[in-house]
Amino acid sequence: MSCRVKICGITNLEDALQALGAGADALGFVFYDKSPRYVSPDVANQIVSQLPPFVVPVGLFVNAPDDLVEQVSQGSVRWVIQFHGDETPEQCESYGKPYYKALRMKPDVDVLREASNYPSALAILLDAYKPGIPGGTGETFNWNAIPAQLPKPLILAGGLTPDNVATAVNTVKPYAVDVSGGVERSKGLKDPDRVIQFINGAKHGG
Numbered sequence: 001m002s003c004r005v006k007i008c009g010i011t012n013l014e015d016a017l018q019a020l021g022a023g024a025d026a027l028g029f030v031f032y033d034k035s036p037r038y039v040s041p042d043v044a045n046q047i048v049s050q051l052p053p054f055v056v057p058v059g060l061f062v063n064a065p066d067d068l069v070e071q072v073s074q075g076s077v078r079w080v081i082q083f084h085g086d087e088t089p090e091q092c093e094s095y096g097k098p099y100y101k102a103l104r105m106k107p108d109v110d111v112l113r114e115a116s117n118y119p120s121a122l123a124i125l126l127d128a129y130k131p132g133i134p135g136g137t138g139e140t141f142n143w144n145a146i147p148a149q150l151p152k153p154l155i156l157a158g159g160l161t162p163d164n165v166a167t168a169v170n171t172v173k174p175y176a177v178d179v180s181g182g183v184e185r186s187k188g189l190k191d192p193d194r195v196i197q198f199i200n201g202a203k204h205g206g
C-alpha cells in the first residue's frame with residue numbers, strides 16, 4: 001500500500017479539489033487564528049460540503065475553546081480532529097470525534113511515552129519543534145529519533161517538500177505524510193505543480 005498524503009492548510013475550494021485530483025487522501029483545515037493558513041468554520045464547512053466521498057477532512061486546533069471545536073464538528077459528520085497543542089487525552093476524547101494527536105519533537109521528548117498517553121487516537125502525527133510556533137514551521141526534525149514501534153499509525157510532518165518526501169517515506173516508512181508550507185506558492189495558497197510533485201514523490205518515489 002502506498003503512503004497516504006494529507007495536504008494541510010487548505011483555505012479554498014480550488015486548492016482542495018486540485019489536491020484531491022492529484023491524489024491527496026486527506027485535507028487539513030487550520031482553525032488556529034494566529035496561523036496565516038487560518039480558515040473560518042463557515043468557509044471550511046462550505047468547502048467540506050462540496051468534497052467527494054472517500055476524502056478525510058481534518059480540522060486542526062491548538063488549545064482551542066470547546067465552542068470552536070464543537071462549532072466546526074457540528075458542520076459535518078465527516079470531520080476528524082487534529083489536536084496540535086497541549087490537549088490532554090481527556091480533552092481529545094471529550095468531543096466524541098475520531099482524532100489524531102500531534103506531538104512536537106522537542107529535544108528531550110519521550111515519544112513512546114507521550115504517544116501511549118493517547119490510546120484512543122487514530123494516529124500520532126510527529127512534527128518539528130520550534131519554540132513559539134505550534135506548527136507549519138517548514139522545518140524538518142531528526143527522523144532517526146522516531147521510535148521503531150509506535151503504538152499508533154504514524155503521520156510524518158515537518159518541512160516536507162517535493163524534494164525530500166520520497167527520502168522521508170523510504171527512511172521512516174510512515175503510514176502517511178503531511179505537508180503545508182512545502183507545497184505553497186504563498187502562505188495559505190497551494191502551488192498545483194508542487195502538490196502534484198509532492199504526492200507523486202510520496203506515493204511513487206518521485
Ligand SMILES: O=C(O)c1ccccc1NCC(=O)[C@H](O)[C@H](O)COP(=O)(O)O
Pocket residue numbers: 008009028030032035036037060062084127133134135136137138139157158159160178179180181182
Ligand atoms: O500550518 C499551520 O500554520 C499550523 C499552525 C499551527 C499549528 C499547526 C499548523 N499546521 C499543522 C500541520 O499539520 C502542518 O502540515 C505541519 O505542521 C507541517 O507543516 P510544514 O512544516 O509547513 O509542512
